[in-house]
Amino acid sequence: MKTDASYLNGLNSAQYEAVTYMHGPMMIIAGAGSGKTRVLTVRAAHLINQGIDPFNILALTFTNKAAREMKERIARIIGEEEAKNIWMGTFHSIFARILRIESERINYPRNFSIYDTSDSRGLIKDIIREMGLDDKIYKPGMVHNRISSCKNNLISPQDYANDTELVNEDHTSGKSRMAEIYANYDLRLFKAGAMDFDDLLFKTNVLLRDFPDVLHKYQHRFMFIMVDEYQDTNFSQYMIIKQLGAVHENVCVVGDDAQSIYAFRGANIQNMLNFRKDYPEYELFKLEQNYRSTKTIVQAANSIIEKNKDRIKKDVWTSNEEGERIQVYRATTDNDEGMYVANQIFARQRETGATLDQFAILYRTNAQSRAFEEALRKLNIPYRIYGGTSFYQRKEIKDLLAYFRLAANHHDEESLKRIINYPARGIGKTTLDRIIVGAQERGLSLWDTLPLAGELGAGSAASRLQDFVMMIRSFHAELESRNAYDLAHHIANSSGLLKELYTDRTPEGVARYENVQELLNGIKEFSELENPLSPTGLNSLSDFLLDVALLTDADNEDEGEREKVSLMTIHASKGLEFPYVNVVGLEENLFPSQMALHSREDLEEERRLFYVALTRAGKDVSLSYALTRYRWGQLTYGEPSRFIEEIDPRYVQLPAPESRTPSARPAGGIDFRAARTAFSGSPQSTAADEQKSTPAEGPPAGFKKVSTASPGAAQLSGDFARPEDIEVGSEVMHEKFGKGKVTHLDGVAPDIKAMIFFPSSGQKQLLLKFARLRLL
């Protein structure tokens, strides 16, 4: 033993057993909040302390962020020098790295491109068009999903075409050319030297399957394998682990079947059951003591998950305090729900002195965030939204990355199409179309077709095309040798992209410019990290590309983002914890989603999702639902989610009955039909009832229920400023954008337009007669 083993102190006995069991296959079933991360990190540290070389440890996590945090924690135990050598990351990032090393085996360029979802969809769309098919029948998104699930189940295009069941399915659904699309898509990816997300796993399987020496090499390198969130692995990932672990069988998987929430993208709880079959001698460990939540939360969550048939039995318990009952709030509208939650957070923060980063609002779909954003903004409560459009999905970022990608891999078709005429350089649609057709006819990549412009009838663009080619080649020449930041900056400049953005002086344009600067700063940081595999010893720009393709929003934890309320989907909250959690939108057809009502399996996944939501919380969970909500622009009526009733009543505080016709209310349940008629028939009585049902704590002072009136009705219209009262310099308040200042006025009455700067959302141009502003 190299150092003292004090890190083992403070583990409970189940944790201790799991940490110190070193050899042989093992599965850790870890209940929510049971110290799973701690077990994993201490176990890794323990292995190293017992003399295992960190290079021989492979640890696969669900997100890059989880990997980073785990590495930091291991470093704290055994020191950074050792910790940094562990192979730790997501399946995608680890195997992208290995595929890069082994690329020539599968005839891919070393700097293969990684297509993100929108690249994949774009390519599929092109293929559908080229095949003369109707993209209303073959919707690119759906086609992509189907292909994706094939790849995750290791079904190649050939397998697909030979699979009568799949082919028949397509036939009955009127999509008989699906197999062909898949084959074309795969071929085009290959020609472009590109892999999509699923390929990173698929091709790894191919590599390990077809090249025994490669398999052998990695089997011996990864003597110890750990897999986190095992319940969310798909078949393709399962097969990778199975192959890599076959020699040493030191495979440690950690998961919780109750938290499996990614079946929709191919995750398979069956992997946990298969584990027993593959390794009959495996050792099972169960972590059942929850350290995170109150008894109420733990027991409420247990009472929910018991309703599922597919589950591995376990008994999660806690010695924490009892805690408060779970409050359920019935909101009249989605906006009312937003205000209620924002006010509750405001009040609670005052009462408890908790900081804002201890609060989270969790919802089923991203589209629900709006009402909460508005309400929080009204109360000046800072918040942060996870998910949504990621930084890396922004146009200006994708544009610059496309230059990098094309420099690294000239055959990257999606990148080439994106930037060949951006900034505008006189290579128009006609020219590009001719090139695309020419490439198709000759079976060449777009890049290889560019010099043939003359024979394709695009001769007039020939010299501009040549300039473009020369430029990209010059970038390529410096890819590995030049400092990543310098080169990135050089590309941003000489491509004309920075200049293009700089000339746009609108606030949006300025923001885009700043985003690009931010990306460049990120590259600077990255370029200062050591990388032994790179010729310069530091990370190159192509290393950056490999990394950036697999980054998500969640990985961008800015340090300045503390002290904000977190808003995210329940999926995004996996693995996180917050003392105070609001789970919102608990309505039938929303949560559970209407897509999930058709089968028991789907419904059970929704229930697990609810289980995940509840168990994120430490001190308190509050639930809410709205009687009416705008969905795709239309007012819809909702009923309370069945999940509310499924919680053992001992742990919940339901809202007071709302209806004045108690006879209509079935015992024990929450009746909704009465509420609906009351709401739509008689707004007055609803308002009265609504006050009655306000929870005991009551809203904090200053809380005005502005949104209880029937939606769409003009509210407080007398309060709005008249256009003639607004002048340059006026401070105004806008319903949506918050506080702002008028910077210009334009036009003549009654069509006066005002430029207003809103600190929260930037510069906006508004027509005063419509803008419903308040003067401050």
Place this chain on the structure above:
DNA sequence: TGCCCGGGTGTTTTT
């Protein structure tokens, strides 16, 4: 070639 407008369409969840 680029902008503006109208229509159509879409909501699960994401590495």
Place this chain on the structure above:
DNA sequence: CACCCGGGCA
């Protein structure tokens, strides 16, 4: 409602 796409026009 909000976004995206395509068509038409300057």
